[in-house]
Amino acid sequence: MLEVSVVIAIISILSVGSLFVLIRPGDTAADWTRLSEAYNRQRLIAVTTRTPMALELTKEAWTTEIWDGGGPDGAWQTSDAPRNWDSDVTSPNAPLPLRVVFLPSGRASGLNLLFTRPDGTVITCAASGWGELLCTGP
Numbered sequence: 504m505l506e507v508s509v510v511i512a513i514i515s516i517l518s519v520g521s522l523f524v525l526i527r528p529g530d531t532a533a534d535w536t537r538l539s540e541a542y543n544r545q546r547l548i549a550v551t552t553r554t555p556m557a558l559e560l561t562k563e564a565w566t567t568e569i570w571d572g573g574g575p576d577g578a579w580q581t582s583d584a585p586r587n588w589d590s591d592v593t594s595p596n597a598p599l600p601l602r603v604v605f606l607p608s609g610r611a612s613g614l615n616l617l618f619t620r621p622d623g624t625v626i627t628c629a630a631s632g633w634g635e636l637l638c639t640g641p
Contacts, residue, residue: 516569516582534590535626535638537617541567542603542614542636549605557622560616561600562592568602589617590626609633 525551535549540560549556555570557579571580579602590615594601596615603612611632618640626640 516548532616533626534588534592535616535628535640537586538616538628539564539636539638541565542553542611542630545603546605546609546611549607549611550609553607556602556605558601558605559600560592560594563587581640588618590621593617593619 517598536587538558545556545558548554554572557568557570559566559568559579559581565588566585569580569582571578578617592599594614594616596613601614603614611630613630613632614636615627615629618628620626624641626638628634628636628638
């Protein structure tokens with residue numbers, strides 16, 4: 504029974520991952536909008552599949568990851584292609600690259616990012632780890 508549950512969880516994750524590739528937000532969506540959607544989606548997947556998920560954030564791009572569950576030698580596996588930022592991205596609290604981990608309990612790593620648009624305006628996105636990623640700015 505446990506093996507069947509694991510197989511169903513893996514198939515679910517792969518199905519959702521393939522949907523991400525097919526149904527991406529339009530290229531006109533802002534970086535912070537796409538990241539906020541991915542943040543909330545990764546949390547939902549972690550809770551519903553009981554599998555740790557992550558977002559890997561670098562200065563150039565971000566990608567989603569899944570824990571392969573391979574015991575003590577387990578590792579994070581990239582689950583889709585990197586998505587490049589259109590804005591300049593910085594993290595005032597921790598240097599990039601940064602991994603935001605989503606646990607099956609619903610808890611996630613805290614996050615604070617600044618997006619600087621080409622016109623100089625700054626959007627701040629923050630999450631405490633228990634709620635959604637909230638972005639504020641002009």
